[in-house]
Amino acid sequence: MTQPRILSFTRSWKFSSPGESKVAILFFYSCTFLWGYPTYLFWIMPLSLNTLWNAHATFLLGNALMWFLFLKASMMNPGLLPQHTDEYYQAIRQVDYLNYWEEGKILLPRLCHECHLVKPLRAKHCRIINRCVSGFDHYCPFIYNSVGYRNRPYFVGFLTTMCLNSVVGIYLCWNWFNVMGRSIFIGIGFLFLSVIATTSAMMTSLCVYMAAVNLTTAECFKTTKYAYLLDHQGKFFNPFDRGIILNFMEFLHTIKPLTEEELKKAELTLV
Numbered sequence: 001m002t003q004p005r006i007l008s009f010t011r012s013w014k015f016s017s018p019g020e021s022k023v024a025i026l027f028f029y030s031c032t033f034l035w036g037y038p039t040y041l042f043w044i045m046p047l048s049l050n051t052l053w054n055a056h057a058t059f060l061l062g063n064a065l066m067w068f069l070f071l072k073a074s075m076m077n078p079g080l081l082p083q084h085t086d087e088y089y090q091a092i093r094q095v096d097y098l099n100y101w102e103e104g105k106i107l108l109p110r111l112c113h114e115c116h117l118v119k120p121l122r123a124k125h126c127r128i129i130n131r132c133v134s135g136f137d138h139y140c141p142f143i144y145n146s147v148g149y150r151n152r153p154y155f156v157g158f159l160t161t162m163c164l165n166s167v168v169g170i171y172l173c174w175n176w177f178n179v180m181g182r183s184i185f186i187g188i189g190f191l192f193l194s195v196i197a198t199t200s201a202m203m204t205s206l207c208v209y210m211a212a213v214n215l216t217t218a219e220c221f222k223t224t225k226y227a228y229l230l231d232h233q234g235k236f237f238n239p240f241d242r243g244i245i246l247n248f249m250e251f252l253h254t255i256k257p258l259t260e261e262e263l264k265k266a267e268l269t270l271v
């Protein structure tokens with residue numbers, strides 16, 4: 001039976017699975033645009049623009065940069081892989097003839113039966129957007145997009161500038177208290193910014209750490225799930241770690257990731 005449209009709409013906006021729910025994104029951006037920026041423009045700015053012009057300049061430039069990075073991370077292709085590839089159908093035709101322990105064990109986990117493709121190393125199927133994404137990191141409801149190889153630097157830049165802007169915002173609120181005294185209205189803003197600053201600082205630190213060691217979020221939290229992150233004894237081993245400088249260069253797309261052939265040459269276990 002078809003769901004009534006209103007019920008379907010409510011479920012899709014409020015009660016869908018955590019990754020699909022739009023409640024977090026709606027709450028966050030409503031607070032920011034309907035309350036945060038008006039408070040800044042009409043209360044904070046008139047009070048301290050002349051005395052703390054450098055803090056205001058940092059805040060305004062930081063916000064412009066943050067929304068640019070947000071739009072890039074949110075709207076760009078995160079690394080969607082082509083669907084219905086010949087390679088997949090060829091592999092499917094060969095499945096019956098594979099020796100499971102030698103070839104099937106390697107090939108079968110790499111087949112995506114949703115997208116009909118053979119997943120490259122580090123690609124994963126995102127169940128929210130229902131597509132395989134190259135270098136899949138995670139799905140982020142706040143940018144309403146998957147984070148993958150292509151948009152990951154923009155996503156981390158968005159988090160970093162969000163943290164910076166929150167810290168400057170906290171400083172401007174603190175200045176308000178010193179000049180004007182207590183205010184519940186500014187106090188709530190102070191608390192909101194403190195939560196955002198703490199959360200974004202923790203997430204930025206984690207993302208920078210993962211970039212430094214060349215792991216994605218998906219890999220970092222499930223190291224034993226992926227066979228390509230295990231050595232011959234079954235212990236964790238990261239074949240992508242090229243040292244901190246090269247890892248950051250790869251993260252920023254100034255050098256290309258190692259190909260599977262290059263990794264194989266290094267006699268590494270790939271699945």
Ligand SMILES: [Zn+2]
Binds near residue numbers: 113130132
């Ligand atoms: Zn897929």
